[in-house]
Amino acid sequence: MTTVFRRSLFASTAVGLLAGPALAQELTVWAWDPNFNGAAMEAAAAAYQEAGHPDFVLDYQEFAREEIEQKLQTQLAAGTMDGLPDIVLIEDYSAQKFLLSFPGAFQPLTDVIDYSGFADYKVALATVDGETYSMPFDSGVTGLFYRSDLIEQAGFTAEDMQDLTWDRFIEIGEAVTEATGTPMISLDIDDPGLFVVMLQSTGSWFFNEDGSLNIEGNEDFRAALADYQQILQSDMWKPVNSWAEYQASLAGDVASTVTGVWITGTIKAAEMPGQWAVAPIPRVEEAANGTNYSNLGGSSWYVLNSSDDKELVYDFLNTVWGSDVDFYQDILVGQGAVGSLLAAREGDAYQTSDDYFGGQPVWQDFSSWLGQVPAVDYGIFTYEVRSAIASNLPALADGGDLDEAIGNIAAEAAVLTQ
Amino acid sequence: MTDVAATEIDREAARPTSRAAVRPPRGPDRDRIGPVVTYVVLSLAAFLSVFPFFWMVVGTTNTSFDIVRGKSWFGDQLLVNIRNLAEQVDLPRVLFNSFYIAIISTVATLLVSSLAGYAFEIFRHKWRERIFAALLLMLSIPFAALMVPLFVMMAGAGLINTYAAIILPTVANIFVIFYFRQATKAFPHELRDAAKIDGLKEWQIFLRVYMPVMRSTYAAATIIVFTLTWNNYLWPLIVLQTNDMKTMVLTISSLNSAYTPDFGVIMVATVITTLPTLVIFFLLQRLFVQGMLGSVK
Numbered sequence: 138m139t140t141v142f143r144r145s146l147f148a149s150t151a152v153g154l155l156a157g158p159a160l161a162q163e164l165t166v167w168a169w170d171p172n173f174n175g176a177a178m179e180a181a182a183a184a185y186q187e188a189g190h191p192d193f194v195l196d197y198q199e200f201a202r203e204e205i206e207q208k209l210q211t212q213l214a215a216g217t218m219d220g221l222p223d224i225v226l227i228e229d230y231s232a233q234k235f236l237l238s239f240p241g242a243f244q245p246l247t248d249v250i251d252y253s254g255f256a257d258y259k260v261a262l263a264t265v266d267g268e269t270y271s272m273p274f275d276s277g278v279t280g281l282f283y284r285s286d287l288i289e290q291a292g293f294t295a296e297d298m299q300d301l302t303w304d305r306f307i308e309i310g311e312a313v314t315e316a317t318g319t320p321m322i323s324l325d326i327d328d329p330g331l332f333v334v335m336l337q338s339t340g341s342w343f344f345n346e347d348g349s350l351n352i353e354g355n356e357d358f359r360a361a362l363a364d365y366q367q368i369l370q371s372d373m374w375k376p377v378n379s380w381a382e383y384q385a386s387l388a389g390d391v392a393s394t395v396t397g398v399w400i401t402g403t404i405k406a407a408e409m410p411g412q413w414a415v416a417p418i419p420r421v422e423e424a425a426n427g428t429n430y431s432n433l434g435g436s437s438w439y440v441l442n443s444s445d446d447k448e449l450v451y452d453f454l455n456t457v458w459g460s461d462v463d464f465y466q467d468i469l470v471g472q473g474a475v476g477s478l479l480a481a482r483e484g485d486a487y488q489t490s491d492d493y494f495g496g497q498p499v500w501q502d503f504s505s506w507l508g509q510v511p512a513v514d515y516g517i518f519t520y521e522v523r524s525a526i527a528s529n530l531p532a533l534a535d536g537g538d539l540d541e542a543i544g545n546i547a548a549e550a551a552v553l554t555q
Numbered sequence: 556m557t558d559v560a561a562t563e564i565d566r567e568a569a570r571p572t573s574r575a576a577v578r579p580p581r582g583p584d585r586d587r588i589g590p591v592v593t594y595v596v597l598s599l600a601a602f603l604s605v606f607p608f609f610w611m612v613v614g615t616t617n618t619s620f621d622i623v624r625g626k627s628w629f630g631d632q633l634l635v636n637i638r639n640l641a642e643q644v645d646l647p648r649v650l651f652n653s654f655y656i657a658i659i660s661t662v663a664t665l666l667v668s669s670l671a672g673y674a675f676e677i678f679r680h681k682w683r684e685r686i687f688a689a690l691l692l693m694l695s696i697p698f699a700a701l702m703v704p705l706f707v708m709m710a711g712a713g714l715i716n717t718y719a720a721i722i723l724p725t726v727a728n729i730f731v732i733f734y735f736r737q738a739t740k741a742f743p744h745e746l747r748d749a750a751k752i753d754g755l756k757e758w759q760i761f762l763r764v765y766m767p768v769m770r771s772t773y774a775a776a777t778i779i780v781f782t783l784t785w786n787n788y789l790w791p792l793i794v795l796q797t798n799d800m801k802t803m804v805l806t807i808s809s810l811n812s813a814y815t816p817d818f819g820v821i822m823v824a825t826v827i828t829t830l831p832t833l834v835i836f837f838l839l840q841r842l843f844v845q846g847m848l849g850s851v852k
Contacts, residue, residue, distance in 0.1 A: 170813045171643065198797050201812030211793050215703045217710040220796040384815065385623040403815055 163194040168226035184464040213239040218443030230519040244440040258512035259477040273477035277397035277435035278507040285414040287392040291316035301419035303364035310373035320375035323386035335361040338431035339424035340511035343522040352547040360423035369534040397433040402473040430509040518554040525549035614822030622818040636819040653802040660784040672735025716796040738772040774842030803828040
């Protein structure tokens with residue numbers, strides 16, 4: 138349908154008959170997860186319609202995250218923009234890969250969007266050579282979600298859980314595991330997500346500014362990996378084999394987890410009201426600029442250069458995503474989506490406290506942590522380096538030498554990123 | 556193929572038991588232990604091969620949470636899961652897309668590729684073997700390498716996001732051409748000579764003599780091609796751009812991509828996707844076995 142529509146649009150433009158305004162009010166968007174990203178986009182479309190654009194039509198097309206990447210890659214490599222959407226959702230870790238691999242495919246928005254209102258780190262990750270390309274969307278700002286009842290049972294208080302270092306977290310974790318019989322965390326040894334969180338909290342990443350690997354000799358990387366090895370060698374974690382199993386483990390099998398704010402929906406689905414609380418994540422103490430804030434996942438909207446009505450795209454993005462605080466309340470309540478617009482925290486939904494988390498104002502907390510997440514450049518090869526790390530984690534868990542593991546990771550990453 | 560093997564093993568396994576019934580046992584328990592071991596091994600193998608299907612069907616009746624927790628017995632969520640799937644996916648449309656693409660592809664592929672296979676075997680030409688060897692060489696080119704040029708071609712023809720874009724590249728299937736050529740080696744040339752004497756033209760021979768005689772080959776190829784096109788994922792993913800063109804396989808993939816996938820719904824979709832290939836297989840099973848054995852009656 139869209140293709141037909143677009144082709145007729147091209148055709149009519151070609152013969153010099155400009156398409157009428159009614160036709161031009163449609164935007165095509167590709168994203169994944171209809172209940173989260175799709176629903177947020179639908180809500181944005183509804184907000185835009187209410188803001189004086191009743192003819193606006195959102196054409197939402199659903200593809201998996203990897204599928205969107207695969208489709209974009211094939212099509213941009215083929216050099217044909219036929220049928221590409223106006224707006225596409227790209228995961229933050231992959232943003233630089235697309236921006237650098239296909240220069241000119243995406244529209245810079247530096248002159249269109251006022252980025253000062255967004256979380257710094259979200260803007261930095263979509264910036265190449267001084268141009269920013271994204272409308273920042275959901276944040277993966279991290280928190281330490283813990284079972285307040287189990288912590289208490291082991292003799293700790295909510296105050297003990299604030300401003301932690303990983304060393305202290307492991308101490309508490311082992312005590313909780315022993316006292317309650319419930320492991321402190323669940324870990325999938327093939328997924329280095331937690332380590333990635335720890336690394337970003339130090340303000341460091343896998344790459345130097347010029348894109349070269351920054352693994353060997355990176356003190357922050359070493360410090361974070363040393364803490365991670367301690368976790369792996371402790372008795373406080375329960376192994377899980379998949380993402381689904383990890384999610385299921387949150388319903389009573391573990392006393393805490395460190396992950397992105399988007400897990401809130403899963404934790405609430407476990408129906409254990411009053412038994413959970415959230416604190417900032419532990420800090421890598423040995424790192425020079427270690428913080429208690431980090432990020433995991435998250436994604437942003439990008440405008441394809443082939444979009445045939447950029448004015449409409451800009452107006453839509455600015456009107457809703459760039460400034461509509463009420464809209465951000467809607468998607469927080471409806472989808473549990475924490476956006477990156479800092480002003481959103483002034484809205485009602487962000488102000489409310491949540492009985493599920495013992496009356497804690499969790500959204501205020503998350504949005505204040507959001508502004509403090511260290512900005513890093515995710516580079517082109519984040520997933521390649523992650524897999525190099527993952528393949529060396531079992532050795533670390535078995536007590537392998539830290540520097541040897543770092544050497545191996547660097548060597549494998551060098552091969553994978555060639 | 557599995558079924559042929561299974562029947563043969565079954566027969567052998569059954570033999571000692573029937574003999575044992577007629578003959579008094581020679582060694583102590585010798586004939587009794589043999590079949591027991593055989594049956595235990597066979598049951599285990601049967602269990603292992605059937606278990607994924609069993610688990611899939613059980614999954615359709617459970618909540619996502621129970622599935623992840625490894626619940627392996629039937630629950631009461633079947634209707635809920637079906638309703639959720641129907642709410643999230645335009646099932647009639649998606650099923651229509653899948654069937655349309657698979658059926659047209661299968662018919663077109665069988666027709667074109669069997670004609671090619673027939674021609675390669677029956678007609679002599681000095682370039683025949685070289686062309687055929689070149690075709691077989693092309694089999695080794697991975698699809699990933701063809702994808703971008705193919706996309707450029709389809710975009711040039713204005714076929715992006717159409718059924719034709721999926722069906723056309725499958726029609727000349729080198730493997731099926733090869734398969735028909737091999738099968739045609741067993742086609743009795745006397746039949747063609749006799750038909751010629753009776754005054755049939757080449758296309759009539761193909762339609763009235765070759766096709767009926769080779770029906771088991773066609774049946775086997777139908778199963779292979781239908782399954783291939785029904786399960787085709789990568790190319791439809793690349794060339795289809797909208798939800799209303801999606802196939803079942805693409806739909807399962809998007810269901811699976813949610814941050815919190817609903818595995819109950821995914822299991823229902825998977826069962827629905829598996830059924831047509833199973834039905835086709837069972838319908839054509841007898842002929843398929845003959846086709847695989849290469850027998851022509």
